[in-house]
Structures are given as structure tokens and as C-alpha cells.
Amino acid sequence: MTHRRPSLAVVGATGAIGGVMLQILSQHADVWGEVRLIASPRAAGRKLVVRGEETEVLALGEDVFDDVDVALFLVPDEVSAQWVPVAASKGVVVIDDSAAFRLDDDVPLVVPEINPHAVRLRPRGIVASPNCTTLSLIVAVGALHAEFGLRELIVSSYQAVSGVGRDGVAALREQLSLVAGTELGTRPGDVRRALGDAESGPFAAPVALNVVPWAGDDAGGGWSTEELAIRAECRKVLGLPELKVTATCVYVPVVATHSMSVHARFENEVTVERAHEILATAPGVVLFDDPAAGDFPTPSDVVGTDPTWVGRVRRSMDDPYAVEMFICGDNLRKGAALNVAEIAESVAGEFSRV
């Protein structure tokens, strides 16, 4: 048995999720040989620190995948759509964080706490990681599903602006700098006047002092692509193609950590006591649920942490088969970089066993 350490490429190393990935690579047990940092030609040549070493960023191109075993793609959908097949065709195992391949029947969609074995079945050499909204929710819901049998989810999100990348954070920061010094009033137009010509950035409306009930693109029937993504991805990861899922996705002026108000209905009767027991011991979940003592998760508690935090667990007063929960997960960690890293680490094990 050899213990060759596989080589790793991080594509999108200079982005918001890339930055978190470099932290994770520096913090986790190091299973990698060479780590190659890759970004667009515009960002190439910059130097970033990973595993304590300054490393020059290389420009994305075909040759950059030579001698790479595993590549993490942390880039927009269209970049993945173009370059993931290029890397895969060279024998690289690709872990893709974009939406480009998530619903491809020949690409497993993997959350290691839920469906770890799916990572082995990858006929295209590609493994996909779910949307950050799905990920901020599914570890907790999956733990309850294993016990009670999930039948329906009705989810309303409180999504952080970093879900759309660094542009979202920049837009919120600019908008906040315009409103913070003003007398915040309660008269019509106060907020709009304070924001003046501030760009909404990547959002469909200003997000400072506001909430924006639209995420992604028009998917028909009044639904946004983000809402239908949660539906399709929860069904695929949980292996429940008939699962009822209704999502309403809303951006809020929070930098990082997605929150979700969740109504979950099960095949079997649920008690808060048993749900608490399951959530308290589920991998990747923190139960934080004693509101009378001030214990419930908020984004400012959760940001920068790895687990999915769950609180406000209540049994529906109208239905003994349903519970309500409030769930928070850092969209840049478990919601993106961490899940990709965990998938990659499970793939790395295959190489060390060669």
C-alpha cells in the first residue's frame, strides 16, 4: 500500500469561497501533495498563503490541470460549465460547487453527513456540491428524516449577501455607508433617498435596511431558480424524488450565514424531546434551543463556524407529524467551501489506498 498524497487544484482561489477554502486547507489535517491555486487570467500572478506558504495564483487553462488528481471548482456556473469537462477529460476528479452539474443524472450530489457513498458513483468523474441554501438546511433535516421519514418541507430563507459572492458584500457595505449616517426615518422614501443612486449590485432591490424576496433568475410560474434548486437538490441528496418542497428565498442584510424558517412534516409522529435527542447527537449539527434563556441561533453567533445550528424546535399545534425549526449555517463554510473540502477529503482517501 502506497501513501501517495494526491495533488489538488483550487479553481477560483481568489473569490469569496476560495478564500474560505484556503483557510480550511490550512486548518484541516493535511492530506494533499501539491496544492495549485488557479483563478481567472485577470487575477493570476497574485500570491496567496495556503498551508503557511505563499503560493502564486495560476491562470485557468488546459495545461494547468496536468498532474492534478483532484480539482475543486469554486467559480460561477458558466466557468464550471466550460472548464469542469476539460479537467475531467484529463482524468482529474472534479468537485464542483457550481449549479452547472448538480442535477445531471450522471453526477452525484453529495453531502458527506447524508449520502457519503454517492461520491464513488461518478461516471463523468465529476461530483457536485449543493447550493448554499440547500446545504444550510439539509444536514439537520436529513438527521430527522432518518428517524421520522420526511414527507414535506416548507422553507422561508433569510439569505446572506455573500451567497452571491464578493459583489454582494461590496453592495451591502456601500449601501450601509450611505444609510448609517442618516436619520433613519419611518416616512415614505427615507431609505430610498438615503441610498440615492446606490447600485443594488447583484440584487433585484437595495438590501440595506431592506429584505429582497428574489434570488437567482426567473424559473417560470412565479418561482425563482434558487427556490426550485432547493426543491430539486433536497430530493436528490435525500433520495426522495417525490418529496414535497416549497421554498421562498429572501435576501437579508447579513454578510454571511443563511438562516431558514422550516416547517417539516414527517411520516411518523414527532416529539420535540426526540427531535432534540437526534439533533443533539447528529454529526455536523449544533442544537442551540432554549429561547427562554436566550439560546437560539442567529447569523452573528454562527458565522465562521462549521456546523448547522438548529433552534426554535416546536411541534406544530395543528399536526403531531410536523415540527417548526430555525436553522442557521455559514453559507461560505458548510454552505460551500467546507462541504467541497469534505467531499475532496473523502476522495483523497481513495488515492492513499491505491
Place this chain on the structure above:
Amino acid sequence: MTHRRPSLAVVGATGAIGGVMLQILSQHADVWGEVRLIASPRAAGRKLVVRGEETEVLALGEDVFDDVDVALFLVPDEVSAQWVPVAASKGVVVIDDSAAFRLDDDVPLVVPEINPHAVRLRPRGIVASPNCTTLSLIVAVGALHAEFGLRELIVSSYQAVSGVGRDGVAALREQLSLVAGTELGTRPGDVRRALGDAESGPFAAPVALNVVPWAGDDAGGGWSTEELAIRAECRKVLGLPELKVTATCVYVPVVATHSMSVHARFENEVTVERAHEILATAPGVVLFDDPAAGDFPTPSDVVGTDPTWVGRVRRSMDDPYAVEMFICGDNLRKGAALNVAEIAESVAGEFSRV
């Protein structure tokens, strides 16, 4: 037939809702004789403008209700609990905005668009106005109920900080001034460090750059009082004592206007087309629903306006009897002062017909 104009007392004239009430009294058709402004002894002596006239604020006390026909109470629960019966015992018709009498069987809970006739049945001489969260939702839901027969509501709120009064706005303003100048990061503790020792104010956690899934007090079973209020008040106003209602109440860093993500299930099948027709013509409702064109309600669009705005109307993909909606209503106008003013104006008509 005489046309005596009834005299009006505004109790809590110096508060957040009182300020909006003075605007409304100056803008609406003037049906009142004397208008007396009343506040705590601490605020008495201040001069406020109403109907174009500087008016001195009087201290709350028993004598202040002499010769008053109608009194609007825009004060905290405990102040209403003490003083509403005093005013009512002197023959004053009281319209109370607090929670103190909302669920009293002998006090009607009135939303003029939904149950206008209930205002006449007031054995204690008291009429109550619902919680701002109920009000921001019920006009739209009630219009659909009249056509389809409501069976269940699952609601997640995005509540504005002014829902708890001026203290909430002050807390958000202070917190924002601390975070706006900082590098908003995505690392653990960034937000908490920036806020430093900033008071959470009336909230259970900091609300700037955060969301806080707790409103009101502990009501047992994991529920907050605000969540159970929505349930009880929707049942009472709609006259549906068996209505299934599940609410999750969450504060967001918005100054004014409550938003709600609503899953509504009906007795009869619903189409988006028919729901649109009803909402487009319902009194007190604005339909704003073309997300592909950027048309959906956000608090910054709605603040300062009277109606309930509805968008994101979608039929559930799993249930032809259910629709999803996103609803916004200014919690200080229809959600408080406006509904109280509309109730009072309908009562004023009784005096002019004496």
C-alpha cells in the same frame, strides 16, 4: 339630525405610533371636534402639531377624559390595562392598539376591511386593533379567504425593529453606526467585535447585520407570545376558531414595514390567475407581482404607504389548494395607527348620526 363632531383623545401621542397617528389625523377627512393629545407625565407640556395647530400634550390622568367621546390608546400593554377601563368607565369609546384586551370575549378585534360590523358589538365600550404582524397579513389573506375558504396558514415573518417602538429604532441606529465603518468580514466574531458592548436594546440579540428569531416573551412549548398572537388574532378576526396557524416571528434590520412569507391552504382549488384578480381589486391591497420585471414588494417600497402589498404569488407545486405569497405592510400605518384611525372613523359616524 345633528352633525356634532365627536371629540377625540390620542393617548400615547409622543410615541412612534402616536407620531404616525398625528400625520393621519392631519391628512384624512377631518371628522373630529376637539383633539386632545395625551402622554405620560414625563412627556406632558410638549407641543405637537396636529391638523396644522400646535397642541400641548396633557398628562395621562382620570380628568383628562372628561368630555371625550372617543379615545385612541397607542401605549404599552400595561398602560392600556390600567387606563383603558378608566376611560371606558367614563363612557368614552376606546380603540385600543395594545394586546391587553385583544382576546377578551367582550372586546371585538376589528379590521375594517374584514369584519367592519364587529365594531358595534362592544359591551365593555372597548374595541381592540390587532398586533402589527397580524395586520400586515390579514387584509390580503382575508380577501382570498372570502373566495376560497381558508384552512391553514404557515407564516414566517421578517419584522421591522419599529414593531417594538422607538427603542427598537434607536438600538438598530446605534448598532449600525458601529458596524458601518468597519470592514465587514466573514470571519467568526467580526460582527460581534464590531458591535462591541452595544446594547441589544429591546431585542434578544443584536439586530444589525443579523436576524433575531424571537419576538415577545416565552409562551411555552417553544413558542413566543408574538407567534401565538398571530394564531389567536387571525382566528378571531376571520371568525375561524379552528383555523390552523403556524407562525415563526423573526426581527430583521429594517426600520419600518413587516414582511411575511405565507403558505396559505384553502378549502377550494386556487389558481394564480384568480388570486391575482381578487388581490388586484381587494380594498386596502396592492398587487405588485411581476418578478421578471423586478416587481415584488420590499419594505423600502412599502414604508409610509397605507395598503398591504402582495407579490410572489405562486401555486404550490405539491398542492392545488395552496398558494405562496410575500406580503409587506407598514407596521406603523396599517399595522397600527391607520387601522386604529379607520376603526375610530367608523365609530365617529355613529355620533354624527345621533
